[in-house]
Amino acid sequence: MNGSDFSSQFEGRLARPVLAKIPDFARQERLKHVIFAQQFDRDLLDHFSATASMIREISRTRPGQDFLTGLLSHKRAMLYFTQPSTRTFLSFMAACQILGITCNEIRDPSLSSEYKGESPLDSMRMFSSYFDVIIMRTPQAKFAESCAYLMNDLDKMGKRSVPIVNAGSGADEHPTQALLDIYTLQRTFEFTAKTDTSKATRFDQLQRKYPTLSKGLDGKVYGFCGDVGRGRTVRSLTTLLALWKNVSMVFIYPDYPKLAPYADMLARLEDAGIAISHAHSLDQVAAQLDMLYMTRIQHEHDTPEDRAFFETFDKSKFTLTPEILATMRDYCPILHPFPRNEEIPFEIDSDNRAMYFRQARNGMWIRAALLAHIFDVDGKIGSYYLRNYASAPTSSATAVPPR
Ligand code: NCD
Numbered sequence: 001m002n003g004s005d006f007s008s009q010f011e012g013r014l015a016r017p018v019l020a021k022i023p024d025f026a027r028q029e030r031l032k033h034v035i036f037a038q039q040f041d042r043d044l045l046d047h048f049s050a051t052a053s054m055i056r057e058i059s060r061t062r063p064g065q066d067f068l069t070g071l072l073s074h075k076r077a078m079l080y081f082t083q084p085s086t087r088t089f090l091s092f093m094a095a096c097q098i099l100g101i102t103c104n105e106i107r108d109p110s111l112s113s114e115y116k117g118e119s120p121l122d123s124m125r126m127f128s129s130y131f132d133v134i135i136m137r138t139p140q141a142k143f144a145e146s147c148a149y150l151m152n153d154l155d156k157m158g159k160r161s162v163p164i165v166n167a168g169s170g171a172d173e174h175p176t177q178a179l180l181d182i183y184t185l186q187r188t189f190e191f192t193a194k195t196d197t198s199k200a201t202r203f204d205q206l207q208r209k210y211p212t213l214s215k216g217l218d219g220k221v222y223g224f225c226g227d228v229g230r231g232r233t234v235r236s237l238t239t240l241l242a243l244w245k246n247v248s249m250v251f252i253y254p255d256y257p258k259l260a261p262y263a264d265m266l267a268r269l270e271d272a273g274i275a276i277s278h279a280h281s282l283d284q285v286a287a288q289l290d291m292l293y294m295t296r297i298q299h300e301h302d303t304p305e306d307r308a309f310f311e312t313f314d315k316s317k318f319t320l321t322p323e324i325l326a327t328m329r330d331y332c333p334i335l336h337p338f339p340r341n342e343e344i345p346f347e348i349d350s351d352n353r354a355m356y357f358r359q360a361r362n363g364m365w366i367r368a369a370l371l372a373h374i375f376d377v378d379g380k381i382g383s384y385y386l387r388n389y390a391s392a393p394t395s396s397a398t399a400v401p402p403r
């Protein structure tokens with residue numbers, strides 16, 4: 001095996017269907033490694049959201065912050081991000097800091113021994129000698145998964161082994177982005193407002209205009225616009241949304257095969273009973289959506305042939321203009337994993353449906369909840385919360401016992 005051929009060692013395991021792999025990444029009731037969105041079920045998602053909301057609330061006070069930073073102050077994390085990242089990297093780092101975990105990072109492999117020909121798998125094993133969790137983003141699909149198998153093999157041999165968290169692998173998967181997207185939608189679809197009173201709520205007001213509107217993620221029409229083929233965030237989020245009932249999805253993308261939703265994803269969604277439709281212009285479908293998930297065109301994956309296509313490409317059809325926004329439902333959240341290019345002009349940011357900055361902050365809370373789960377301190381957070389807060393937190397943490 002040479003340095004870049006990491007997959008040959010795990011060929012058999014990598015080739016299995018996703019569902020057959022899931023048990024390899026779990027340890028009893030808990031996740032051991034976080035590799036695929038398929039590892040999360042509804043109970044776990046609700047639990048993460050509840051924990052995230054508790055952490056958010058507890059962090060508001062100094063004693064609360066001190067409690068949280070004491071939880072994992074004996075742990076160290078390696079953030080191995082050899083692919084560009086701003087939000088995922090920083091929010092994982094902030095999440096570690098909230099829980100007291102010390103962070104170290106490698107972002108440029110040319111400054112590590114990989115430059116001298118060290119195999120990436122050797123690097124990972126070295127990290128496991130010094131750190132307690134490896135959070136990683138790499139351009140290669142399946143590398144995080146391979147590292148999880150390496151750790152499992154080490155564990156079986158009685159050697160030191162640490163959890164692997166996939167923070168984005170190739171065009172493949174971005175499970176923790178999907179977690180924060182779901183958390184954002186759960187909060188948004190509570191339809192609460194600071195101005196709610198016992199007599200008048202925002203939800204009542206919305207229901208007068210949209211009589212079939214219900215709270216929660218069931219029964220909604222989810223739109224995904226832009227590069228829905230090469231964007232890994234869409235793959236991971238659609239997997240999770242398929243866990244809710246009566247979900248419809250509308251994919252809005254340029255009429256060019258690489259940008260279209262991939263067949264394997266569509267087949268999975270169809271199997272899960274999702275009603276799927278396709279469009280090639282945002283203005284034709286925007287008014288019917290309950291959520292709009294915008295994405296940028298992932299030009300870093302372009303071949304010369306793709307570049308020829310983009311020379312004649314009409315990007316205005318996949319741009320959210322104020323005119324299109326005016327046709328959309330009053331409550332329809334606009335999400336974007338960021339970074340954005342021109343598909344959401346700055347003038348949209350002041351609209352209260354623009355959720356992308358809140359979405360990014362939610363990433364910090366939900367990643368802290370995920371790390372708390374991995375290190376088994378989420379129960380302590382639940383107990384602290386119940387001891388110190390008489391009423392339920394503002395959002396998504398109602399009546400969930402410590403776990
Ligand atoms: C996304 C990613 O890296 O997949 N960014 C992120 O993590 N928030 C989306 C993108 O790069 O377009």
